[in-house]
């Protein structure tokens with residue numbers, strides 16, 4: 408197989424290792440529609456049908472195809488979920504195989520450590536590398552101070568300050584969206600995600616068009632959610648990206664708050680609430696100035712939020728099961744009525 412064009416689509420050894428013994432053709436999902444998907448192959452774009460039995464697909468997924476039909480989905484490097492809106496509490500797939508989650512905030516009132524931590528939890532849980540992008544550096548007196556505050560959250564975290572309206576400045580993001588990379592942007596309204604997208608993809612007019620369509624709930628048929636960047640890699644921009652919530656992210660919280668979880672392991676009581684219990688390693692760390700008390704508060708809030716959201720998902724699933732059972736029973740009564 409000629410993998411050079413596939414590499415341009417983000418193909419890597421992780422995916423190559425999964426295809427043995429098949430003549431099916433790999434394709435990357437660019438948009439998901441109710442009655443099929445748009446995909447990119449080494450030979451160009453394709454509209455594919457998705458037969459029953461294929462698991463739900465997301466933008467960014469790698470699938471195998473035969474005769475313009477999806478035959479299977481390859482194991483993902485990362486996956487971003489969102490809790491569906493309304494009463495339906497099931498997870499919705501937002502994007503797959505995102506290598507870097509660009510957490511966009513601006514060097515002004517939007518900057519908020521708790522919000523950054525929420526997104527860091529999402530990135531850790533999804534399996535993406537987090538990158539903090541601090542926009543509006545051109546309007547701040549001391550942009551470096553925001554960068555320092557962000558980088559203090561984790562020794563492994565990179566934060567970049569820039570002017571999103573300056574295309575050359577935005578080109579500093581090239582390492583995260585060159586060939587083989589897939590970047591997605593999250594952040595509050597007005598922080599500059601669209602401005603960054605335009606600079607990274609060089610397509611202003613198309614962006615306007617897609618956003619107007621989204622607002623009206625219309626579905627575009629072109630493959631515009633997986634967008635090529637001018638640096639050789641891809642940008643995933645889906646409407647769902649803008650409303651990510653925390654659900655079932657205990658692993659992400661544990662990763663981002665590893666310091667607290669490590670301390671908690673040394674508390675005298677295994678069910679320590681880290682309040683006033685004797686032998687509490689967390690409180691000891693606050694007392695000696697190593698741990699900031701606000702960080703403990705933020706950790707608790709995220710755990711509570713995750714529990715709230717995840718519990719209602721479990722409840723919804725139980726309800727679904729209950730409903731399914733009821734339907735089955737009603738059907739068998741009906742059959743009995745008819746047959747007997």
Ligand SMILES: Nc1nc2c(ncn2[C@@H]2O[C@H](COP(=O)(O)OP(=O)(O)OP(=O)(O)O)[C@@H](O)[C@H]2O)c(=O)[nH]1
Nearest residue numbers: 542543544569570571572596597598599600601602
């Ligand atoms: N001076 C300056 N203005 C910026 C910068 N980034 C964004 N802006 C401006 O801020 C406004 C909002 O930017 P958008 O790119 O629309 O923000 P967004 O995150 O896409 O917002 P939503 O679409 O609501 O999610 C626009 O007027 C941008 O020109 C920056 O780095 N410097």
Ligand SMILES: [Zn+2]
Nearest residue numbers: 674679681687
């Ligand atoms: Zn404790």
